[in-house]
Amino acid sequence: MLMDDSFELAPSGLAVLASDGSFTRVNRAFRDWIGFSEGELLGSGSVGGKRFAELIEGNGDSFFADLSEALAQCEEIADVFLLWRGASGQALPAYVHFALRRGGVGAPAAIHLAAARGESRALQEAELERGKRAAEQLAAIVANSGDAIVSVDPQGAVLNANRAFSEIFQYEPVEIAGAKLADLIVPKEDRAQYEEKLRESFAGPSKARIVRRRRKDGAGMDFSLSTAPIRDESGDVAAISMIYRDIAPLTRAAEHIEFLLREVNHRSKNLLAVVQAVARQTARLSPSPDDFIESFMARLSAIGCSHDLLVSRDWRGVQIADLTRNQFGQLDDEARDRIAVSGDFVEINPRAAESYGLALHELSTNAVKHGALSAPGGSVELRFSLDRDGKFYTLTWRERGGPAVRAPARSGFGGTVLTRMAPLAIQGESVLDFTPEGLRYRLSAPLAEIMMG
The missing domain is CATH 3.30.565.10 (Histidine kinase-like ATPase, C-terminal domain)
Known part of the structure; x- marks a missing residue:
């Protein structure tokens, strides 16, 4: 019963085809999308149902023949773009995943398909592209910022640092990655303040505070320090971001x-x-x-x-x-x-x-x-x-x-x-x-x- 519910209530259009291309099973999302009822697709009584080739714009029979031949060789084909012919006559763009499922001894093979709306896929891809560009722009901003930007894990070990961090504190990138930030730049007399700041950062972004830090050559410098937590998908703090702004010009x-x-x-x-x-x-x-x-x-x-x-x-x-x-x-x-x-x-x-x-x-x-x-x-x-x-x-x-x-x-x-x-x-x-x-x-x-x- 649970398997049937999962099939019927799945958000994607799901269907099972016989070897001749007739529908043997369709879920609600597929029916609603195509616009045909279950009886129209599967057939009822003496009335035959629809065949897959009938719902494809263009030469459906040729498409199904080629598809069957390809599945016989590789058994699974992903992201096939096609146009459904809906009940209203409207062409419906879709990306379809096909898989051949062989039956037991003497049982015929069946073709399972999972279809996603083409317009939804395009929107998702556009959103992913926007997200990718935004991430690239943010990475470029961080990399080229004049402020020293560093992220540390909850224990204070450096995960990433930008170029300005290396230049300001005079460390090579290989010396920074994985090292304890406190050991690199925090004077001994300021360790307690640093640990307190690190703990505060788990609660949320903190206001800028003037702090004293040390370069590799031992010279002390004053900075305005801002921190913020970086959370993972579950909401747990995975890292702490720290921005050190040199206040000498100010x-x-x-x-x-x-x-x-x-x-x-x-x-x-x-x-x-x-x-x-x-x-x-x-x-x-x-x-x-x-x-x-x-x-x-x-x-x-x-x-x-x-x-x-x-x-x-x-x-x-x-x-x-x-x-x-x-x-x-x-x-x-x-x-x-x-x-x-x-x-x-x-x-x-x-x-x-x-x-x-x-x-x-x-x-x-x-x-x-x-x-x-x-x-x-x-x-x-x-x-x-x-x-x-x-x-x-x-x-x-x-x-x-x-x-x-x-x-x-x-x-x-x-x-x-x-x-x-x-x-x-x-x-x-x-x-x-x-x-x-x-x-x-x-x-x-x-x-x-x-x-x-």
Whole structure:
């Protein structure tokens, strides 16, 4: 009875054929699929049943003859694709497994078949292919990950490790496989923590934890460790996956951020001090509020130009040529064309950039308002030069062709910047001459004071 139930209730279409191809037995799945009743397939009373050849699209008799001949030789043929002709006339794709079962002495042989729906088979194969591709992609991700990924059995022996694990911990693959992970990379003082982490992993994925591990050469490294169980088909833990992420870049980034915050705090105080000095001196020497606002805003803009360059360079200093172009950006094209810039262009530090920026702003603004650039034929020669020993750096400004020059009765803020603020900030010296031919200015400083350290 049990055998009959298994045959009748099987999910695949099952049938038994006599040697002439007539059906002698069919199960419910086969009947439902083909669309014929058991009586129609097997026959009842004087009415004959269906023959296998009648249910095959194409030349069924020829197909059955070839099948019988092949089974006589090998007795079993798997995965034969064919099209059933259902009761509704619809073609039904199928994959069929045939087996020849010989009877006892004098008993005829029978052909047993098990049929699976073709569309189901295609879906299964597509699903298997998707699963295969997903597994291959996952394997590629693990293999090429920059994180050290390793799996261990429940006792802590290494099952698999990716390339990054070998590279980071400096072990050859043959040294890793089968070894105890604790013996390879866990310092003795951290063994208890490691064993606890291993036990926790049996319950489920664990949150990342900062741990200390050891390379083959004995050097210690800090990692963010994440673990997760790998379960078998029965749900038991077969292995533990561990992902070690090197946190040294994060540590360096945090240290850099802390350094930048200190720098911002320091530079903000310095900048405020400069702005306060500019405001006080500009206010003291301005004849009217409107003149103060105009001069103060122009000087703030000059400071801003220098800082824009420094920010774009991450405060790593600026090229003196770039700083000069930026400061002269306030001038019109005709005035800029009359300034000849030449010499030795070096990279200077942020403190020097602020000083040179203010000096160049005051020189160019004065030249446009009162000096050589205020007259049609006037010109300016700006030169940067290193001395022969490479110890001092000098800015030289010479004006020609402008109106007659006379020394002012009193020094304004521009003169204060050129003769006091700029040289003091870079431990240098300056000379400001009001010669009849045109204004002359020289700012010289030790190279060590203005260069990036």
